[in-house]
Amino acid sequence: MTVRKLAVFLLLACLLAGCTQQTDPAEAPPVGPAQNEPASTPDVETTPEPPTPDRDPPQQTVSEPPADEAFVRIWDYIPTIRIDLRYTTAENFTGEVIYDFSDAWLRYGTVCKLADAQEHLLEQGYSLCIWDAFRPAEAQDRLWAVYPDGNYVANPANGYSGHTRGDTVDVTLVTETGEAVELPSGFDDFSARADRDYSDVSDTAAENAHLLEQVMQECGFSGYEKEWWHYSDANAYPPELEFVPPA
Numbered sequence: 001m002t003v004r005k006l007a008v009f010l011l012l013a014c015l016l017a018g019c020t021q022q023t024d025p026a027e028a029p030p031v032g033p034a035q036n037e038p039a040s041t042p043d044v045e046t047t048p049e050p051p052t053p054d055r056d057p058p059q060q061t062v063s064e065p066p067a068d069e070a071f072v073r074i075w076d077y078i079p080t081i082r083i084d085l086r087y088t089t090a091e092n093f094t095g096e097v098i099y100d101f102s103d104a105w106l107r108y109g110t111v112c113k114l115a116d117a118q119e120h121l122l123e124q125g126y127s128l129c130i131w132d133a134f135r136p137a138e139a140q141d142r143l144w145a146v147y148p149d150g151n152y153v154a155n156p157a158n159g160y161s162g163h164t165r166g167d168t169v170d171v172t173l174v175t176e177t178g179e180a181v182e183l184p185s186g187f188d189d190f191s192a193r194a195d196r197d198y199s200d201v202s203d204t205a206a207e208n209a210h211l212l213e214q215v216m217q218e219c220g221f222s223g224y225e226k227e228w229w230h231y232s233d234a235n236a237y238p239p240e241l242e243f244v245p246p247a
Helices: 003-017 108-122 137-146 203-218
Strands: 071-073 105-107 126-132 168-175 221-224 227-233
Touching: 071 108, 105 108, 108 126, 108 168, 108 203, 108 227, 168 203, 203 221, 203 227
Parallel strands: none
Antiparallel strands: 071 105, 126 168, 168 227, 221 227
16 A cells, blocks of 8 residues: 555544544633623723822911000010019008009010010029009009109109009019018118118118119119119100009
């Protein structure tokens, strides 16, 4: 048998024996998505959104400082200062209550200078103590009626006192914890010991009075020669005839 005939014979034998089998469609590997399953969504490259800039923090309302001529309560601006208003009680030279409010008030510009003085004294272990600050016009009238001596009480007819202008304060020196220190005299002492000579008082009293005077002058105040406790702002304000601090 020739080679060609042999090859044909073997091919026919293979076909008859089922050597060549076709794949069952049910067993064929799936092409594409499986039945009843959603087709996968192709990845899509997206451009990220730019980050949202941070919002500005809420603005806090900052109140403007008062005008220099405005009347303010001293404790609101100098919380470390001591207050002992003598004319709100009978503990003064008249023996009478001169005004019925217990808070010390001054012009804002004067309070700023007083705050500087208090800061300097605190650094040295001392504090200011206020005996008198703003004095309403009617209170000055009452003082003049009780003690009409122009050396110690301003005559309202001549333009009132610096206390009625709100730029004058009567102060003493105490320790940082509020203890009294030795000074030439008490408040409203109209003797020679009250003046700024200091030659007739103890060395300790003179030293303390000099310290108070030095600090107050450096911070913009001038003293009254006959009263070591009396200081006026170098910037004078006009007399205030209407304002009365709340009781």
